[in-house]
Amino acid sequence: MSQSNGSSQATKVGYIGLGNAGYPLASTLARAGYHTTVQDADPERAKKFASGHQNSSAATESSDAFKDVDVLVTMLPNGEIVRDVLLGSSGVAKSMKKGAVIVDTSSSSPFHTRETGKMLEEVNTGLTLIDSPVTQEYAWALGKGDATLMVGCSNQSALEIAMPILKTMAKHVFVMGELGAGHAMKTLNNYTSAASIMGLCDALIAGQKFGLDPAQMVDVMNVGTGVNFSTKESFRTDGLTRRFSSGYQLSLLLKDMKIARTLIDKTGPHSALSDLIVDSFADSDKIAGPGADHTQVIQGWEQKAGIQLKQSKAPEE
Incomplete structure (x- = not known):
């Protein structure tokens, strides 16, 4: 190649x-x-x-x-x-x-x-x-x-x-x-990924408050049905380690979610999930600040829950 x-x-x-x-x-x-x-x-x-x-x-x-x-x-x-x-x-x-x-x-x-x-x-x-x-x-x-x-x-x-x-x-x-079909697919791919990020943030906050270890939770998901890109890659290596250096900004993900919401609204019935994702990610973007990595979306959940997720070592460490 x-x-x-x-x-x-x-x-x-x-x-x-x-x-x-x-x-x-x-x-x-x-x-x-x-x-x-x-x-x-x-x-x-x-x-x-x-x-x-x-x-x-x-x-x-x-x-x-x-x-x-x-x-x-x-x-x-x-x-x-x-x-x-x-x-x-x-x-x-x-x-x-x-x-x-x-x-x-x-x-x-x-x-x-x-x-x-x-x-x-x-x-x-x-x-x-x-x-x-x-x-x-x-x-x-x-x-x-x-x-x-x-x-x-x-x-x-x-x-x-x-x-x-x-x-x-x-x-x-x-x-x-x-023309346009590629961008439609991209925004819907990212929408699906963002939905999994929302579920992951909910799960990690609830799990730690119950007494579970966030890194171990992700390890379980990665050999179970909860596996997704965020559990295998970005959140395991950059979110839970708090390196926040995945290379993809939260503001760009939020932009993509607004595009996805528009596409869904124009082509089918309105989705309450698209509103929830946009609103939640917008809140996190304000909390994390300009230039924030997309894995810092968890900071919005942390602020609302009044806790910070336990920092873990990277898998290779």
Whole structure:
């Protein structure tokens, strides 16, 4: 997956957004031999990436920085920022060449993504937008080329151009349907995960107050029917250890839950669970403060219960 080949060297890739997810994902492309032009809100981060990876360079600040790329990948905080980067006053879309493909791996509203796709066609009829948000089956999979991608695309030819890029970044690539389908799947995946986090927080607080050890509780769940990503990965290694360094911010999870609630409300009967998740996570986000790791969501439960969960060692310690 990370081997160089002639086709990868011939394909020019742009990458915008080198955060906790973007940096490792872009790294898989550079290692595979793609000439990767990178850009970030922090220019020094882009320069650091370029200096540390062969086949890569830092983009200039000009709107035509990606005029020669075949595929442009974006990994940004939300769909509004993606739209601004592409179509704002300094947007790069106008100068991109005909036939180029834009792959948005950000976590965004599927409805907003479809609107952006239409706007791109109006500005540059030769561009195609694909949504391909990311999830993972184990922590830190992104830098190993083991990501899971959920793809929405309404142009088969564009999908064929992008597919080698997608398969370089990911172990699993699921084509979910038309443009927006990838973002719909991502938000519903995160919604399901968030529901398990709520149940886990309830259980850990109640268990400790009863006299159970939180770490041992999670160990039981991991060999029982309560197992989920949070018990196996983030909460066991970063929540209960109180390292709070999973690499995924609580504010981003809250944003995703608001998107999920909108999607559920627009496509089916209203769900009381979606309101409960959004309200509970919003309370925790205020308590944990700006930049909080998503595992700090437990602090909202701790404050309401008047206790702090017992700190445990990491499983490998």
